[in-house]
Amino acid sequence: xxxxxxxxxxxxxxxxxxxxxxxxxxxxxxxxxxxxxxxxxxxxxxxxxxxxxxxxxxxxxxxxxxxxxxxxxxxxxxxxxxxxxxxxxxxxxxxxxxxxxxxxxxxxxxxxxxxxxxxxxxxxxxxxxxxxxxxxxxxxxxxxxxxxxxxxxxxxxxxxxxxxxxxxxxxxxxxxxxxxxxxxxxxxxxxxxxxxxxxxxxxxxxxxxxxxxxxxxxxxxxxxxxxxxxxxxxxxxxxxxxxxxxxxxxxxxxxxxxxxxxxxxxxxxxxxxxxxxxxxxxxxxxxxxxxxxxxxxxxxxxxxxxxxxxxxxxxxxxxxxxxxxxxxxxxxxxxxxxxxxxxxxxxxxxxxxxxxxxxxxxxxxxxxxxxxxxxxxxxxxxxxxxxxxxxxxxxxxxxxxxxxxxxxxxxxxxxxxxxxxxxxxxxxxxxxxxxxxxxxxxxxxxx
Amino acid sequence: xxxxxxxxxxxxxxxxxxxxxxxxxxxxxxxxxxxxxxxxxxxxxxxxxxxxxxxxxxxxxxxxxxxxxxxxxxxxxxxxxxxxxxxxxxxxxxxxxxxxxxxxxxxxxxxxxxxxxxxxxxxxxxxxxxxxxxxxxxxxxxxxxxxxxxxxxxxxxxxxxxxxxxxxxxxxxxxxxxxxxxxxxxxxxxxxxxxxxxxxxxxxxxxxxxxxxxxxxxxxxxxxxxxxxxxxxxxxxxxxxxxxxxxxxxxxxxxxxxxxxxxxxxxxxxxxxxxxxxxxxxxxxxxxxxxxxxxxxxxxxxxxxxxxxxxxxxxxxxxxxxxxxxxxxxxxxxxxxxxxxxxxxxxxxxxxxxxxxxxxxxxxxxxxxxxxxxxxxxxxxxxxxxxxxxxxxxxxxxxxxxxxxxxxxxxxxxxxxxxxxxxxxxxxxxxxxxxxxxxxxxxxxxx
Numbered sequence: 001x002x003x004x005x006x007x008x009x010x011x012x013x014x015x016x017x018x019x020x021x022x023x024x025x026x027x028x029x030x031x032x033x034x035x036x037x038x039x040x041x042x043x044x045x046x047x048x049x050x051x052x053x054x055x056x057x058x059x060x061x062x063x064x065x066x067x068x069x070x071x072x073x074x075x076x077x078x079x080x081x082x083x084x085x086x087x088x089x090x091x092x093x094x095x096x097x098x099x100x101x102x103x104x105x106x107x108x109x110x111x112x113x114x115x116x117x118x119x120x121x122x123x124x125x126x127x128x129x130x131x132x133x134x135x136x137x138x139x140x141x142x143x144x145x146x147x148x149x150x151x152x153x154x155x156x157x158x159x160x161x162x163x164x165x166x167x168x169x170x171x172x173x174x175x176x177x178x179x180x181x182x183x184x185x186x187x188x189x190x191x192x193x194x195x196x197x198x199x200x201x202x203x204x205x206x207x208x209x210x211x212x213x214x215x216x217x218x219x220x221x222x223x224x225x226x227x228x229x230x231x232x233x234x235x236x237x238x239x240x241x242x243x244x245x246x247x248x249x250x251x252x253x254x255x256x257x258x259x260x261x262x263x264x265x266x267x268x269x270x271x272x273x274x275x276x277x278x279x280x281x282x283x284x285x286x287x288x289x290x291x292x293x294x295x296x297x298x299x300x301x302x303x304x305x306x307x308x309x310x311x312x313x314x315x316x317x318x319x320x321x322x323x324x325x326x327x328x329x330x331x332x333x334x335x336x337x338x339x340x341x342x343x344x345x346x347x348x349x350x351x352x353x354x355x356x357x358x359x360x361x362x363x364x365x366x367x368x369x370x371x372x373x374x375x376x377x378x379x380x381x382x383x384x385x386x387x388x389x390x391x392x393x394x395x396x397x398x399x400x401x402x403x404x405x406x407x408x409x410x411x412x413x414x415x416x417x418x419x420x421x422x423x424x425x426x427x428x429x430x431x432x433x434x435x436x437x438x439x440x441x442x443x444x445x446x447x
Numbered sequence: 448x449x450x451x452x453x454x455x456x457x458x459x460x461x462x463x464x465x466x467x468x469x470x471x472x473x474x475x476x477x478x479x480x481x482x483x484x485x486x487x488x489x490x491x492x493x494x495x496x497x498x499x500x501x502x503x504x505x506x507x508x509x510x511x512x513x514x515x516x517x518x519x520x521x522x523x524x525x526x527x528x529x530x531x532x533x534x535x536x537x538x539x540x541x542x543x544x545x546x547x548x549x550x551x552x553x554x555x556x557x558x559x560x561x562x563x564x565x566x567x568x569x570x571x572x573x574x575x576x577x578x579x580x581x582x583x584x585x586x587x588x589x590x591x592x593x594x595x596x597x598x599x600x601x602x603x604x605x606x607x608x609x610x611x612x613x614x615x616x617x618x619x620x621x622x623x624x625x626x627x628x629x630x631x632x633x634x635x636x637x638x639x640x641x642x643x644x645x646x647x648x649x650x651x652x653x654x655x656x657x658x659x660x661x662x663x664x665x666x667x668x669x670x671x672x673x674x675x676x677x678x679x680x681x682x683x684x685x686x687x688x689x690x691x692x693x694x695x696x697x698x699x700x701x702x703x704x705x706x707x708x709x710x711x712x713x714x715x716x717x718x719x720x721x722x723x724x725x726x727x728x729x730x731x732x733x734x735x736x737x738x739x740x741x742x743x744x745x746x747x748x749x750x751x752x753x754x755x756x757x758x759x760x761x762x763x764x765x766x767x768x769x770x771x772x773x774x775x776x777x778x779x780x781x782x783x784x785x786x787x788x789x790x791x792x793x794x795x796x797x798x799x800x801x802x803x804x805x806x807x808x809x810x811x812x813x814x815x816x817x818x819x820x821x822x823x824x825x826x827x828x829x830x831x832x833x834x835x836x837x838x839x840x841x842x843x844x845x846x847x848x849x850x851x852x853x854x855x856x857x858x859x860x861x862x863x864x865x866x867x868x869x870x871x872x873x874x875x876x877x878x879x880x881x882x883x884x885x886x887x888x889x890x891x892x893x894x
Contacts, residue, residue, distance in 0.1 A: 142809075243839065373888055376865070379871060381579075381581065383581060409811070435756060
């Protein structure tokens with residue numbers, strides 16, 4: 001009994017690094033290293049399920065759903081949830097929950113509407129002196145599939161974050177799939193779907209749901225892109241159908257990097273580190289700070305607060321195995337390290353956060369100032385919470401309206417334009433040994 | 448001898464379809480179906496090469512290059528091509544080739560500069576009533592790797608099309624890799640690299656080049672994204688390093704869809720179909736037209752012109768196996784079919800092409816009017832020639848400046864904002880069972 005108590009309240013053993021140590025960069029690299037394990041057995045099972053769905057359509061989806069989710073239905077049509085049922089779920093929320101959900105949706109929609117205006121959605125067109133017109137047309141995707149996990153990881157906020165940008169982009173049909181093992185439906189998820197404007201919902205999941213959306217079945221329409229998080233089976237299935245449809249990123253564990261000048265209440269920083277660590281045991285929470293005394297205060301806060309958290313076991317494992325408190329020379333060095341980490345979430349918990357933000361080149365979302373806790377961004381600040389993980393912020397972006405649009409080049413060459421461009425094209429085409437290209441350009445030359 | 452001659456001039460057997468036929472959609476689907484074959488032996492070999500490069504760096508790259516390209520060098524540094532050598536290649540071109548290359552580069556640069564202005568590169572920021580500031584920051588990638596195939600498929604135009612948008616986006620370092628088997632260098636490719644502003648070139652290729660760029664070696668810097676076409680080994684390597692770095696699309700065979708109202712010179716249309724077919728035996732050239740007599744004229748042009756083409760054997764195979772001449776009810780139906788095909792290149796060879804272009808939702812590039820031959824777009828019209836193939840234009844876009852930029856959300860919540868947003872976030876977080884998220888928001892509430 002005594003032993004147990006002392007174990008539960010033992011100080012957390014969190015990695016401490018100092019940027020002046022000779023082996024600092026090597027140790028940081030080791031800490032950051034994360035390889036998504038690819039399970040061959042899962043991949044094989046997924047390949048078989050996808051093949052079945054592609055070949056047999058509805059009957060394969062039905063069989064898999066009966067088997068994995070233990071649903072006793074006789075048609076895929078019976079797995080569809082009506083708009084009326086979504087509305088009932090929304091009507092059944094407490095007034096506080098409903099207001100929170102609608103406020104979050106309204107703010108996410110407002111942000112993405114501005115993003116749409118600002119990301120070049122109108123396309124462009126310009127006319128050259130000889131009458132040649134060049135430009136780009138931007139159009140929404142026709143149909144998008146959205147995967148929503150069932151069970152404990154069912155997050156209504158993810159429904160908002162995935163569906164709203166698609167609808168703002170102008171996607172005609174957003175088709176959601178969500179597994180309901182043993183028929184258990186998450187009312188918050190259904191309510192969020194209604195608020196987000198989801199067009200259709202099927203209670204299917206796993207690789208069979210991904211296959212149904214990618215290939216289409218007699219009942220489920222084929223979509224153009226599949227977004228949304230899922231387990232290892234879903235991730236493997238998304239990888240395999242990529243090309244037939246578009247997919248969003250396959251996300252790694254969530255990460256927070258707090259860059260603090262030592263002026264924020266240490267309890268706040270400790271709780272921000274917890275808020276990432278509580279997601280899952282592989283999540284990563286790191287603090288960068290130039291003030292050793294402040295780091296000690298944050299560590300004291302961590303040890304004082306951790307046992308008050310219902311998910312303390314997950315937090316403890318995550319912080320112990322993957323977390324770190326890092327003493328840096330100064331905030332400039334902190335910014336440089338932050339660029340090398342390219343975190344999913346970066347909090348600049350400091351005075352004059354804009355000053356430091358200017359030095360940041362790589363991060364999924366940047367939270368400026370002590371009041372911008374990452375949790376606000378997860379739910380209701382407005383920007384998307386689907387963000388690049390595992391250093392992919394070096395080359396990729398938050399989910400946005402642009403992920404539900406695509407561009408087409410527009411080329412209208414005038415008669416005069418064909419004379420000048422034709423000669424250039426023919427010269428280059430002959431240089432590449434592509435004579436039909438050259439002749440195609442030359443035929444348009446006036447004699 | 449007689450038999451041979453008659454074989455060479457035998458009319459081409461090209462598929463003819465009629466949209467009023469009962470089995471039209473099934474036959475069209477069969478014609479369009481293309482599955483990229485994935486060769487397990489290639490994938491295994493690639494996995495081994497990537498592992499070697501990741502583990503041993505330079506020495507693995509050197510060994511593979513000695514073995515596959517038969518280059519007798521003792522260091523990776525000796526495989527680098529200097530800026531001076533690139534300049535010499537440019538200086539060595541004929542004046543006509545040099546002018547063509549520089550004109551093309553200038554036009555591609557001009558188009559992408561306008562694209563940069565118009566695609567939201569400035570980011571955005573807005574302030575809410577309570578002082579909360581939301582926005583998005585847009586930054587270029589730091590380093591980009593560009594793969595350029597060696598040998599017969601070495602296209603200087605691809606060097607321009609891949610490197611110029613990266614430089615326009617602001618990428619600090621574009622690192623090109625190009626295999627030079629037996630030490631044979633393509634002077635047009637080196638000249639194009641100089642004109643495009645490529646920063647460094649290494650004469651390495653295959654999976655070892657992709658691995659070197661993805662992981663970095665002692666001599667070759669690790670990049671953030673790898674673009675450019677390659678053979679099956681390169682494609683397999685790109686798939687495998689995706690996640691560690693970004694990649695562009697893995698392209699399928701090239702396609703052209705000509706939508707013609709029967710007013711264009713049939714020889715021109717025939718040559719446009721050839722210009723795609725000559726790329727490779729799997730390329731696909733399709734004509735959609737409501738005028739049966741005109742289709743017969745195009746077919747006559749094809750048969751008259753084909754033997755004048757140096758690449759007639761490739762053209763013949765491509766048109767026979769994958770081409771089609773399709774009679775449609777009218778131009779409206781042609782547009783609907785074009786949307787279902789979602790072609791890489793779509794020529795609207797018709798009067799009032801803008802009218803029909805308005806009905807097109809899915810295509811990589813749209814060429815309007817009889818003077819806009821696809822070949823002009825391949826070389827020098829200005830828009831990019833790296834385009835989505837195999838129906839992926841339903842969800843993806845031409846290569847552009849946006850592929851070399853990424854976005855970061857910016858969230859600066861005011862003290863007042865934290866009060867309202869904090870309550871919303873806490874309510875939703877408790878609903879999802881994420882109490883540390885809720886507490887992190889609640890700690891910012893004033894007592």
